[in-house]
Amino acid sequence: MDGEIAALPAERGPSAQAVTLTINGEPRPLRIEPRVSLLDALREHLGLTGSKKGCDQGTCGACTVWVDGRRALACLTLAVTCEGHEVTTIEGLSAGGELHPMQAAFIDKDAFQCGYCTPGQIMSAVALLDEGHAADDGQIREWMSGNICRCAAYPNIRAAIRAVRDAAGGE
Amino acid sequence: MRQNVLRPGLLVDINDLPLNRVEDLPEGGLRIGALARMSDVAQAAGVVQRFPVISQALLLGASAQLRNMASMGGNLCQRVRCSYFRDATSPCNKRDPGSGCAALDGFNRGHAILGTSDKCIATHPSDVAVALVAMDAVVHTRGPADDRAIPIEEFFLLPGDTPEREHPLEHGELIVAIEVPATPTARLSIYLKFRDRESYEFALVSVAAAVRIQDGAIADVRLALGGVGTKPWRARRAEASLVGKLAGEASFAEAAGQELAAAKPRPLNAFKVELAQRAIIRALMTLTNGDTR
Ligand SMILES: Cc1cc2nc3c(=O)[nH]c(=O)nc-3n(C[C@H](O)[C@H](O)[C@H](O)COP(=O)(O)OP(=O)(O)OC[C@H]3O[C@@H](n4cnc5c(N)ncnc54)[C@H](O)[C@@H]3O)c2cc1C
Ligand code: SF4
Ligand code: FES
Numbered sequence: 156m157d158g159e160i161a162a163l164p165a166e167r168g169p170s171a172q173a174v175t176l177t178i179n180g181e182p183r184p185l186r187i188e189p190r191v192s193l194l195d196a197l198r199e200h201l202g203l204t205g206s207k208k209g210c211d212q213g214t215c216g217a218c219t220v221w222v223d224g225r226r227a228l229a230c231l232t233l234a235v236t237c238e239g240h241e242v243t244t245i246e247g248l249s250a251g252g253e254l255h256p257m258q259a260a261f262i263d264k265d266a267f268q269c270g271y272c273t274p275g276q277i278m279s280a281v282a283l284l285d286e287g288h289a290a291d292d293g294q295i296r297e298w299m300s301g302n303i304c305r306c307a308a309y310p311n312i313r314a315a316i317r318a319v320r321d322a323a324g325g326e
Numbered sequence: 327m328r329q330n331v332l333r334p335g336l337l338v339d340i341n342d343l344p345l346n347r348v349e350d351l352p353e354g355g356l357r358i359g360a361l362a363r364m365s366d367v368a369q370a371a372g373v374v375q376r377f378p379v380i381s382q383a384l385l386l387g388a389s390a391q392l393r394n395m396a397s398m399g400g401n402l403c404q405r406v407r408c409s410y411f412r413d414a415t416s417p418c419n420k421r422d423p424g425s426g427c428a429a430l431d432g433f434n435r436g437h438a439i440l441g442t443s444d445k446c447i448a449t450h451p452s453d454v455a456v457a458l459v460a461m462d463a464v465v466h467t468r469g470p471a472d473d474r475a476i477p478i479e480e481f482f483l484l485p486g487d488t489p490e491r492e493h494p495l496e497h498g499e500l501i502v503a504i505e506v507p508a509t510p511t512a513r514l515s516i517y518l519k520f521r522d523r524e525s526y527e528f529a530l531v532s533v534a535a536a537v538r539i540q541d542g543a544i545a546d547v548r549l550a551l552g553g554v555g556t557k558p559w560r561a562r563r564a565e566a567s568l569v570g571k572l573a574g575e576a577s578f579a580e581a582a583g584q585e586l587a588a589a590k591p592r593p594l595n596a597f598k599v600e601l602a603q604r605a606i607i608r609a610l611m612t613l614t615n616g617d618t619r
């Protein structure tokens with residue numbers, strides 16, 4: 156059985172492999188070991204340190220990115236599985252030097268203290284509005300529960316989300 | 327894996343297999359692909375309309391990000407949350423057969439009260455599995471030799487003397503789909519989950535319930551419990567006690583008591599007996615209030 160599987164050409168590793176990821180719309184070739192997480196690939200190999208590592212086990216949400224437009228945790232995603240998919244990070248959110256409205260709202264509403272959870276909060280918050288899960292505060296709370304804030308800036312985070320929601324014409 | 331609890335020599339990425347559809351079956355059942363994501367299944371129209379309990383169980387599990395990532399097959403096969411299993415050093419019969427069970431006399435507040443053995447008392451962590459067990463789902467698999475259809479109650483194994491074995495899958499055998507048979511009872515169904523935090527937490531106790539009332543009496547009922555069993559726990563004793571009875575708090579309490587009579591609590595998780603009792607009553611009251619025709 157093992158021999159049979161080993162013969163498959165698709166087996167890669169344990170040494171570093173050539174992998175091309177599409178990050179924020181650009182092809183990014185890199186050499187990584189197949190067990191490297193998307194989060195480590197972004198931070199350690201591509202210098203994209205906006206996505207944060209809080210827990211590295213799927214509990215805090217600081218590493219939230221989008222894969223094919225859906226929010227996902229980069230720490231629980233193996234980078235190699237993202238080949239052929241579009242990854243968007245906090246660095247890809249602003250266009251032409253302009254802050255994304257959600258980024259601006261976080262500043263305006265003072266939606267952070269230390270800021271460590273903020274990139275993940277913002278990636279989650281923008282997706283939340285796209286999903287249509289921000290009708291009221293109860294819904295925002297429930298659907299943002301995957302993003303923990305150690306500084307408990309939650310009320311102001313909700314205020315920022317409400318501001319962007321309402322500016323966009325509501326839900 | 328990252329914590330050295332598991333050390334696989336080979337990983338196979340199955341994510342691009344075409345197994346992510348949620349189909350409505352002609353007679354009113356569902357066929358859920360093993361790679362369908364929790365979030366997609368939760369909002370599929372056929373699930374929301376005909377099997378609310380499945381949709382609710384999914385939405386009360388994990389977080390929005392995790393639900394976008396996690397597959398239905400992976401959810402059924404997820405490993406236990408027992409901290410001794412996951413610390414990679416404590417005695418644990420599940421991780422290291424024969425080494426003992428640190429939870430028996432350890433911090434076992436979250437552990438099971440039903441289906442336990444003196445080898446392992448870990449709770450099965452899945453929410454949606456509880457709903458699927460209540461709905462008599464069937465797990466379809468494909469192995470090197472043949473295809474199998476495994477009734478979901480047989481898919482989850484009691485720990486007994488072999489807690490390291492959690493399901494009957496053979497090496498190289500994959501779940502391809504989960505089928506849920508049509509049942510009119512499912513339309514009036516609910517998933518209740520009680521936990522330490524309001525969101526993003528595993529259940530202390532959860533209940534999947536569905537009921538069909540005819541002429542004031544219970545014609546059909548499905549009950550399954552999460553958070554209390556070493557496997558998603560179908561409450562067959564409670565169901566048997568309820569059929570034919572008048573819907574009401576007295577019959578619900580009697581049924582819950584019969585199911586939990588078999589409970590083997592430990593000092594730190596003894597509260598789960600009472601909590602489960604109340605949760606069953608609450609679920610059935612919620613379903614039947616205003617609809618006891
Ligand atoms: C912080 C956190 C909170 C969570 N909270 C909840 C919760 O409240 N409720 C809940 O129900 N779940 C919860 N989960 C669990 C989460 O739903 C599971 O991690 C997820 O379901 C696993 O799915 P996956 O597709 O990522 O599987 P993987 O992690 O990729 O796989 C899990 C196991 O299943 C095997 N497997 C996967 N697919 C198949 C298949 N088709 N056939 C055979 N074997 C297969 C894999 O080999 C592996 O052994 C939580 C997880 C985290 C990290
Ligand atoms: S309860 Fe089960 S998983 Fe936990 S330590 Fe005991 S044997 Fe291991
Ligand atoms: S670093 Fe990914 S969830 Fe915490």
Ligand code: FES
Nearest residue numbers: 268270304305306
């Ligand atoms: S601002 Fe500090 S963790 Fe959220």
